[in-house]
Amino acid sequence: MKTGVLALQGSFFDHVKSLELIDKEYQLIKSVSDLDNIDSLILPGGESTTMMKIQKNDDLFESIKIKINEGMPTLGTCAGLILLANDVIDGQSSISCLNTVVERNAYGRQNESFEGLVDFNGNKEMYCFIRAPKIISYAQTVTPIALIDEEVVGIHENNIVGLSFHPELSNDIIYLEWLKNFLKDGLNVRSL
Ligand code: GLN
Numbered sequence: 383m384k385t386g387v388l389a390l391q392g393s394f395f396d397h398v399k400s401l402e403l404i405d406k407e408y409q410l411i412k413s414v415s416d417l418d419n420i421d422s423l424i425l426p427g428g429e430s431t432t433m434m435k436i437q438k439n440d441d442l443f444e445s446i447k448i449k450i451n452e453g454m455p456t457l458g459t460c461a462g463l464i465l466l467a468n469d470v471i472d473g474q475s476s477i478s479c480l481n482t483v484v485e486r487n488a489y490g491r492q493n494e495s496f497e498g499l500v501d502f503n504g505n506k507e508m509y510c511f512i513r514a515p516k517i518i519s520y521a522q523t524v525t526p527i528a529l530i531d532e533e534v535v536g537i538h539e540n541n542i543v544g545l546s547f548h549p550e551l552s553n554d555i556i557y558l559e560w561l562k563n564f565l566k567d568g569l570n571v572r573s574l
């Protein structure tokens with residue numbers, strides 16, 4: 383089985399590179415029919431509003447939501463986190479299956495993008511934040527799994543993980559190992 387990578391727009395190819403590094407086959411997801419042979423899913427960074435517009439006529443997000451609710455391990459980074467969030471400040475909810483409130487572009491404009499030392503999966507690594515969303519709040523069913531200073535920048539609920547940063551641009555060994563286990567075993571993803 384393959385990992386589906388949403389490929390409407392944005393940095394999906396960087397996630398493909400991560401999957402190649404862990405020898406996981408992948409399927410680019412552009413329409414509902416691409417969802418047939420996947421066992422896990424990645425929603426990349428990019429521009430969430432554009433992704434919402436592109437998929438509208440195909441009802442792709444409705445079909446993705448069904449797969450996620452059935453328990454498919456799903457990772458969303460940056461715009462991917464926005465697509466997953468139940469509530470979006472300065473934006474719109476879409477797939478809406480992760481019990482969190484996020485605020486789009488809350489760290490500032492494109493030129494205020496930054497790199498920061500993130501504690502993720504028990505490991506400290508420099509990761510990029512590119513016009514990232516902020517995780518404002520989350521339900522009790524959600525576990526924080528990534529922190530920058532005291533701020534939560536990654537969360538996990540059941541089979542879903544949302545990160546406001548881009549580990550796929552670093553592809554450090556510990557991230558790749560985590561990714562491999564998560565995609566195989568999303569319900570049991572390790573938390574901090
Ligand atoms: N600012 C983008 C959005 O609102 C997200 C940026 C990213 O994915 N790097 O969708």
